[in-house]
Amino acid sequence: MFTIETRPLGPIEGTKPFTDYILANKDTGEWATILPEFGGILRQLVLRKGETRYTLINSPGSAQALLADETYASALLYPFPSRVFQGIYRFEGQAYALPMNETMRNNALHGFVHPRPFRVTRQETTPRHALLAIVYEYAGDVPGYPFPFSLTVTYVLSASGLTLAFEALNTGTTRSPAAFGWHPYFTLNNATTDDLTLTLPTQTVITLDEHMIANGTQPAPPDRLGTFSLNKVELDTPxxxxxxDGNGKKQAKTVLAWPSEAVSLEITQSDSLGYVVVYTPSRRDSIAVEPQTANVNAFNSGEGLTILNPGDTLSGSIGVQLV
Incomplete structure (x- = not known):
């Protein structure tokens, strides 16, 4: 039986509590929590293989910790993921300057949807799934991005795990540049990263300069092809x-496995998400796997960038499943 319940998270001094939405499969004990008022993030995810339940999402556990967090844990990244060098770009003959929020490297980072409040537009439970749809409507008020949009994100918990689907609609009267990404930190019951293996859906690595800005591509090194151990491996790489072909459609699949437990986490991305960033935090208890529709600094390079006419949409989906 699938259910949706709510509970307060917080409060923090001077603010009201956030509302956590809990999507649950009561038959299996699997569940996910979504926080619409804080960037629409997936805050927790627990899935089951056999008799064992695995905590899969690593994010701050309290409202206070969320507000202090600087890791973009589970953040929805729009209208650009990753970086725009110095926050400056040109679009259709006009120069724009975004706020720089990565001052150590002189970049604009990860858009500005996170952690703005989304509103719930739909809740649905059936014998097969629990669904929560949320939307963030942007009026064009951030310096450097005067392009209104509506971003809808739909989370679905089912017997196949969790799916995140997104649709970004250009609600303005002019064309707009657009790119989407998701920034989850995955774990397998907080196992040390050194005990895990990774299989990436790629043969091409993107090279970066000293500002972490893309400056080319090259073949992936042989020790990063196929399945490889994460023991003592550090990654911060697009x-x-x-x-x-998978299930009748094009998809790419990243696999994070715990060989000693015979369990694997599969992260699939639809073909609108042509890039993936992988980052191993120094605490070694999780790994960020970040599907993106565009390359680093796409607002300048155009690599993977989508140009939306008024009324057009950018959409795609990401799936998370235990096997």
Whole structure:
């Protein structure tokens, strides 16, 4: 039986509590929590393989910790993921300057949807799934991005795990540049990263300069092809995704495995998400796998960038499943 319940998270001094939405499969004990008022993030995810339940999402556990967090845990990244060098770009002959929020490297980072409040537009439970749809409507008020949009994100918990689907609509009267990404930190019951393996859907690595700005591509090194151990491996690297047919559609699949437990986490991305960034935090208890529709600094390079006419949409989906 699938259910949706709510509970307060917080409060923090001077603010009201956030409302956590809990999507649950009561038959299996699997569940996910979504926080619409804080950037629409997936805050927790627990899925089951056999008799064991695995905590899969690593994010701050309290409202206070969320507000202090600087890791973009589970953040929805729009209208650009990753970086725009110095926050400056040109679009259709006009120069724009975004706020720089990565001052150490002189970049604009990860858009500005996170952690703005979304509102719930739909809740649905059936014998097969629990669904929560949320929307953030932007009026064009951030310096450097005067392009209104509506971003809808739909989370679905089912027997196949969790799916995140997004649709960004250009609600303005002019064309607009657009790119989407998701920034989850995955874990397998907080196992040390050194005990895990990774399989990436790619044969091409994106090279970066000293500002973490893309400056080319090269073949992936042999020790990053196929499945490789994460023991003592440090990554903060974007890759060009390679797609194959799956369930009648093109998709790319990243696999994070815990061999000693015989369990794997599969992260699939639809073919609108042509890139994936992988980052291993120094605490070694999680790994960020970040599907993106565009490359680093796409607002300048155009690599993977979508140009939306008024009324057009950018859409795609990401799936998370235990096997």
């Amino acid at each position: 890759w060009v995704a390679t797609f194959s």
